[in-house]
Amino acid sequence: MKQQKIGQSDLNCxxxxxxxxxVAGTWNPADIDPTMREKGKKAIVAAFDxxxxxxxxxxxxxxxxxxxIHGEVLRDTPSMRKEILIATKCGIRFPGDPNPDSPHRYDFSASHILESCEKSLTRLSVEQIDIYQLHRPDLLMNPAEIAGAFQKLRDQGKVRWFGVSNFKPSFVATLQSMLDFPLVVNQVEIHLGRLDCLVDGTLDQCLERTITPLSxxxxxxxxxxxxxxVAEDHPEFDKRTRLLDTLDAVAAQYEVSRTVMALAWLLKHPAGIVPIVGSANPANIRDAVRADEVDLDRENWYRLLVAARGAPLP
Ligand SMILES: NC(=O)c1ccc[n+]([C@@H]2O[C@H](COP(=O)([O-])OP(=O)(O)OC[C@H]3O[C@@H](n4cnc5c(N)ncnc54)[C@H](OP(=O)(O)O)[C@@H]3O)[C@@H](O)[C@H]2O)c1
Structure with a gap:
């Protein structure tokens, strides 16, 4: 696969x-059995391979x-560590953390960022995280406090670069104004079913500030x-079905799968969107890689955009 630079960092991916x-196959750790763990490890190895x-x-x-699970893979195959970049996130706290009646919330306090980072390093069995991201904007965030925590993690060598996720441009600008180093990624929901970031300033800001958008x-x-x-009772059944038909037709022209075309559509954008493929199935993980070889033309890119909008352009 081709490489690209990540934001203004010294990293390529x-x-x-x-x-x-x-990769755990569940959201409840109590449900994981050894077979699921092995399956998760195989998915990570398949992606690496x-x-x-x-x-x-x-x-x-x-x-x-x-x-x-990834930590286990890295202990089994220590040589993998230097070949890959590890990104992780903090800042979301589930209900019951730390008290039984604590609500679901976001927490960008310095203490939570620092403690979360320590725990991730231990679980991942690594000494350094390559990109540490704030998961969802904490409406109580104090940029100066975050900057202090980031600087500490950087000085200690625990994190190389920082990024954000689900941040609107104004949040990015405010946080960036307090940092002595650039934020390198903004991980957002963007795909043919979710077009907001194309028009709400997110991708423009990524282009302007050289931030890599992760999809x-x-x-x-x-x-x-x-x-x-698409489930028949889905409120957007007709629109989504028409989009899938168009996606299939364009994919057939390029002799690739629907998955590959959906990913290639993202890769076409000049902001350098990096899709985060989420399959846990080795065959699907391998198929997705073909998106890197597709050179989608503008006409078909717009054909898919119009189908995704469900309405013609003005
Ligand atoms: N920052 C955030 O707020 C946020 C939120 C959500 C996700 N994420 C990140 O985004 C990553 C991807 O999210 P996602 O897992 O929802 O991504 P996705 O690629 O949109 O969806 C993956 C799902 O699609 C299924 N799928 C069906 N056919 C497929 C095919 N042909 N090829 C590939 N997958 C196929 C996969 O099933 P199989 O496993 O059976 O292939 C899997 O269940 C996550 O792992 C996480 O790192 C971030």
């Missing part, structure tokens, strides 16, 4: 990255179990992928 949210170099995690994915759920969580379907 492949144009498709691998997301580890599903297929050439993906950026692996995305979050502390909340199966409450840390996804990071731990989460690039297949909309699965329905845009090969074999994906």
């Amino acid at each position: 492949t144009r498709l990255s691998y997301g580890c949210m599903r 297929a050439g993906y170099t950026l692996f995305d995690h979050a502390d909340i994915y199966c409450r840390g179990a996804c990071e731990s 989460w759920s690039p297949l909309g969580g699965g329905w845009l992928g090969s074999g994906g379907t």
